[in-house]
Amino acid sequence: MSPNGRLTKELNEVGKVDPTSGVRAVAVIGSNSRELKGTINGPTGTCYEGGVFKIDISIPKQYPFEPPKMKFTTKIWHPNISSQTGAICLDILKDQWSPALTIKTALLSLQALLTSPEPSDPQDAEVAKMYISDRKKFEKTAKFWTDSYAKAIDEEEIINRIKEMGFDRESAKNALEKHEYDESAAVNELLGM
Template sequence: MAAANGRLMKELAACREEDTSGVQAKLVTEGDLRHLHGTIKGPVGTCYEGGVFQVDIKIPKDYPFSPPKMAFTTKVWHPNISSQTGAICLDILKDQWSPALTIKTALLSLQALMCSPEPSDPQDAEVAKMYMADRAKFEKTAKFWTETYAKPKDEEAAITRVCEMGFDRDSARKALEKHDWDESAAVNELLGGL
């Protein structure tokens, strides 16, 4: 158990380093090595570019002999990722896992999967069907989901835009936070309060 914890701590140190890979992982709760939060930058040149995708990572007790349990918490339109639950269909997270692999290599594999979907072995049949039948519609939908769910929010710009409509900063911030930074919903609430 101590050896596994030592390995996990080394892996986390490698995942926290700023590098050009676009993947990172950190503890969800300080001291709990069994629950991690991963992030994956959408690969350049794909419909996921510009997005930052969140991944929930649970480490089993027999790690590294069993794969980590990973699921996207950011909604993603991809044949191998459930659009409903974030479940992932990737062989190294199942029967092709090897103790030589790490959390970082698993995150890098997810990033690579975003570049090269496998629609013939889907997690989400509806998305896979669209991918194979109408690639342009798939890419348009995936870009829309990236813009909607994975783009970092510019909170200051949103507050400024709402304030330009005549509302004070404190009210604007509270309404935006309440509505998950949806400016239309925040403004509608503020207008309803007049």
């Protein structure tokens, strides 16, 4: 299978809503399908539970022989993710990547990282220090950040509000996805502002 054929097949799989895994990625509308927006549901039983974390994904031309480039756009308090830039420290996104891995397995690995941080190999030294020295404070801070920055949005509710303004469902959904569910930005686009 050609690299582009594989990417198309992967995008079809990872683009479907999968309530079991809680990971998803879709191509950015208007892009060449190498720029993706991913989401990861915070794992149950962690301080990230109830959050939906957004990730920018860039697929290099050499994919699947090079890993996708990923970075959190949702602020998160985690030792292996920069609280400032969203940069991720995860071996499969660097030197442990294998062409047998997929975009979905990379997202699932990020989700697993939320369950099992690796403070001995941190991306954010301040967060790692707190994780090691004061676990309760770490968990309280991570939960606060999840509640503040990653609360799940009800996509259908937002789509319905925009439909009530006279727009069709497909236009509303496309505008919302383009603007990462920023309702006012989507409405402004639909109004031609």
